[in-house]
Amino acid sequence: xxxxxxxxRVIDPANQIDARQDVFIEGGKIIALxxxxxxxxxxxVIDAKxxxxxxxxxxxxxxxxxxxxxxxxTLESExxxxxxxxxTSLACPPDTDPVLDEPGLVEMLCFxxxxxxxxxxxxxxxxxxKLEGKRITEMAELVEAGCVAFSQVNTPVVDTNVLxxxxxxxxxxxxxxxxxxxxxxxxxxxxxxxxxxxxxxGLTGIPVETxxxxxxxxxxxxKLTGVxxxxxxxxxxxxxxxxxxARAGGLDVTCDVAAHHLHLCDMDIGYFxxxxxxxxxxxxxxxxxALRAGLASGKINAVCSDHTPxxxxxxxxxxxxxxxxxxxxxxxxxxxxxxxxxxxxALADALARVTASAAGIMGITxxxxxxxxxxxxVVIFDAAAEQVLTREALKSQGKNTPFLGxxxxxxxxxxxxxGRIMFG
Amino acid sequence: xxxxxxxxxxxxxxxITLDGLPKAILTEILDIAAPFTEVAEREVKxxxxxxxxxxxxxxFENSTRTRTTxxxxxxxxxxxxxxxxxxxxxTNKGETLLDxxxxxxxxxxxxxxxxxxxxxAPYLLAQHLRNTGRDHISVVxxxxxxxxxxxxxxxxxxxxxxxxQDFTRLTVAVVGDVLHSRVARSEIAALTTLxxxxxxxxxxxxxxxxxxxxxxxxxxxxxxxxxxxxxxVMMLRLQNERMQGALLPSSQxxxxxxxxxxxxxxxxxxxxxxxxxGPMNRGVEIDSAVADGANAVILPQVTFGIxxxxxxxxxxxxxx
Numbered sequence: 097x098x099x100x101x102x103x104x105r106v107i108d109p110a111n112q113i114d115a116r117q118d119v120f121i122e123g124g125k126i127i128a129l130x131x132x133x134x135x136x137x138x139x140x141v142i143d144a145k146x147x148x149x150x151x152x153x154x155x156x157x158x159x160x161x162x163x164x165x166x167x168x169x170t171l172e173s174e175x176x177x178x179x180x181x182x183x184t185s186l187a188c189p190p191d192t193d194p195v196l197d198e199p200g201l202v203e204m205l206c207f208x209x210x211x212x213x214x215x216x217x218x219x220x221x222x223x224x225x226k227l228e229g230k231r232i233t234e235m236a237e238l239v240e241a242g243c244v245a246f247s248q249v250n251t252p253v254v255d256t257n258v259l260x261x262x263x264x265x266x267x268x269x270x271x272x273x274x275x276x277x278x279x280x281x282x283x284x285x286x287x288x289x290x291x292x293x294x295x296x297x298g299l300t301g302i303p304v305e306t307x308x309x310x311x312x313x314x315x316x317x318x319k320l321t322g323v324x325x326x327x328x329x330x331x332x333x334x335x336x337x338x339x340x341x342a343r344a345g346g347l348d349v350t351c352d353v354a355a356h357h358l359h360l361c362d363m364d365i366g367y368f369x370x371x372x373x374x375x376x377x378x379x380x381x382x383x384x385x386a387l388r389a390g391l392a393s394g395k396i397n398a399v400c401s402d403h404t405p406x407x408x409x410x411x412x413x414x415x416x417x418x419x420x421x422x423x424x425x426x427x428x429x430x431x432x433x434x435x436x437x438x439x440x441x442a443l444a445d446a447l448a449r450v451t452a453s454a455a456g457i458m459g460i461t462x463x464x465x466x467x468x469x470x471x472x473x474v475v476i477f478d479a480a481a482e483q484v485l486t487r488e489a490l491k492s493q494g495k496n497t498p499f500l501g502x503x504x505x506x507x508x509x510x511x512x513x514x515g516r517i518m519f520g
Numbered sequence: 521x522x523x524x525x526x527x528x529x530x531x532x533x534x535x536i537t538l539d540g541l542p543k544a545i546l547t548e549i550l551d552i553a554a555p556f557t558e559v560a561e562r563e564v565k566x567x568x569x570x571x572x573x574x575x576x577x578x579x580f581e582n583s584t585r586t587r588t589t590x591x592x593x594x595x596x597x598x599x600x601x602x603x604x605x606x607x608x609x610x611t612n613k614g615e616t617l618l619d620x621x622x623x624x625x626x627x628x629x630x631x632x633x634x635x636x637x638x639x640x641a642p643y644l645l646a647q648h649l650r651n652t653g654r655d656h657i658s659v660v661x662x663x664x665x666x667x668x669x670x671x672x673x674x675x676x677x678x679x680x681x682x683x684x685q686d687f688t689r690l691t692v693a694v695v696g697d698v699l700h701s702r703v704a705r706s707e708i709a710a711l712t713t714l715x716x717x718x719x720x721x722x723x724x725x726x727x728x729x730x731x732x733x734x735x736x737x738x739x740x741x742x743x744x745x746x747x748x749x750x751x752x753v754m755m756l757r758l759q760n761e762r763m764q765g766a767l768l769p770s771s772q773x774x775x776x777x778x779x780x781x782x783x784x785x786x787x788x789x790x791x792x793x794x795x796x797x798g799p800m801n802r803g804v805e806i807d808s809a810v811a812d813g814a815n816a817v818i819l820p821q822v823t824f825g826i827x828x829x830x831x832x833x834x835x836x837x838x839x840x
Binding site for chain 2 (some may be wrong): 248290291292294295296297299300301303367370395409412413414415416417
């Protein structure tokens with residue numbers, strides 16, 4: 097279908113565009129910006145007056161819960177959530193059941209996702225089989241099947257020799273390795289940031305050093321192996337400082353933060369709210385401030401939803417027994433906008449962290465921007481409007497978020513995937 | 521955020537923690553407990569304050585002393601008491617905490633006395649009762665994880681007030697495994713709220729929580745130093761499983777450094793009292809000579825515990 101998105105403010109960070117212009121779509125691709133190509137007759141005109149027209153968001157981590165955890169969420173439900181949240185490309189971590197460590201599983205996931213014609217799903221393969229940290233996976237085969245990177249998610253590789261070899265092997269082929277810095281022992285069994293709040297509440301603490309000790313190992317091994325390393329979900333000021341030190345030493349490393357870490361800290365646990373139980377934990381106010389500043393300055397390259405749908409049974413438990421995680425596909429854009437508004441970050445810069453930079457980390461070129469020839473993955477939203485987040489409005493099967501009942505900025509009006517209007 | 525354990529007009533709805541509870545309420549509980557201590561000396565040890573009410577003792581973690589004293593307290597107030605040792609029953613069959621509670625509500629519970637191994641579990645229960653329109657049922661926390669043991673904290677305050685009267689002239693030391701102790705957290709909260717000018721904690725760094733000084737205490741690692749001139753010594757129980765591994769090398773070494781002996785006690789004020797929440801590990805955290813000595817008030821603590829629990833239950837019953 098030929099679509100003209102008219103009168104909107106187009107923000108495309110990758111191409112440094114922030115201007116009022118029209119976008120022309122044909123054959124699932126962007127064919128022109130500004131003036132219509134000769135002979136273009138729109139079959140549908142979307143009036144985007146007063147709205148932002150941006151590349152569909154690219155999310156570096158969204159658990160879709162398939163295979164294995166369909167009672168918590170299904171591809172269908174979470175794809176609807178992605179569309180409602182304006183997310184058109186997403187990486188899904190390998191901590192499914194079975195783990196994404198076999199090409200067949202990855203192919204099946206890609207096939208199932210493709211059939212739904214919603215967001216483009218980019219599986220992240222397991223770095224080691226079953227995430228056990230013992231044997232490296234068939235990375236070349238997994239990439240052929242569709243994996244864009246390799247990760248251990250929240251299960252650290254205890255044997256540093258295996259970790260080093262896995263990174264070395266990935267480096268052989270130029271594959272990307274995404275690591276979550278968690279020490280296997282320090283802070284084990286912990287559920288909250290080790291500090292005054294956890295001490296008062298009698299919750300087992302996870303010190304910042306759980307993150308930095310593992311991180312220093314990851315950075316050293318990246319230097320040794322030359323692997324393309326991306327550090328996921330940093331939670332502390334100290335981690336960002338360590339990454340900056342490594343960069344000063346010449347290491348090319350990227351990192352991201354989860355959107356909820358920009359807004360919440362350990363104090364928000366309040367009266368043991370299990371919705372605030374996440375991995376890594378919500379840390380101190382000082383850490384939150386550093387993460388917000390780091391994202392604004394670009395030291396933190398991207399922000400993601402870290403979408404983790406959990407059913408009510410998994411959350412209606414005492415804090416430490418609850419399932420960790422937060423639903424996030426539908427709050428990613430609002431939380432990014434809220435951060436940008438509060439810290440006076442230019443909208444184009446804020447959107448870059450969920451579009452162009454995230455696409456760069458994933459290594460995808462067809463999404464994350466609105467250049468001519470790119471996939472027509474577009475989100476059209478009202479940045480000025482606010483809406484209260486309600487359980488009923490959430491499309492995700494996971495209703496687990498502490499932001500319920502709060503007014504958040506940003507209302508998605510339309511989401512287009514390859515030129516099809518999938519939402520609104 | 522509204523404090524879930526208080527009603528809108530600031531009265532006690534549940535008793536979950538002493539942390540954040542106003543001084544007036546703490547004092548009120550101690551005042552109400554005072555006459556209840558005499559009930560035990562009567563021929564008929566019964567008051568009708570909870571007549572017709574059903575108190576469910578729901579223990580997801582084993583306990584003898586606390587459960588028994590709650591049972592006695594409820595019975596002296598004429599309540600019907602039902603004891604459930606859930607640690608050995610349905611939750612082992614996969615039933616969730618809230619399912620268990622729903623079933624007990626259906627059996628007509630008016631009050632839950634709950635012990636649970638997870639910090640914060642009573643908040644979950646209180647919130648669930650609120651969400652399901654059962655706000656009239658009150659929750660008494662009989663110990664949750666490492667978080668709080670409010671009635672123990674209160675009975676300790678009662679004991680201190682009984683022997684020392686004025687909180688505002690005291691130096692109090694809490695000794696031992698503060699890290700894992702819900703009793704210590706409740707004691708520290710109560711002592712600081714009641715105006716004790718100097719609360720000390722004494723223990724090795726491995727057994728003190730991160731940022732413990734932010735709770736308003738002075739930290740000592742040297743027990744002799746920490747005990748100098750104190751009026752009250754509050755010993756904590758050291759659980760056996762802590763004694764080997766990364767936290768402590770051995771019970772012998774612990775006793776040598778942090779066990780309360782007569783020699784160490786001699787550094788405290790002459791009329792210092794020694795408290796212990798029980799059960800005691802003689803020869804580990806406390807020497808028998810001290811436990812059975814003239815300064816120990818460990819048995820009166822147990823007696824006062826019944827009165828304090830009666831006070832809490834009668835206040836909750838009157839409020840709801």
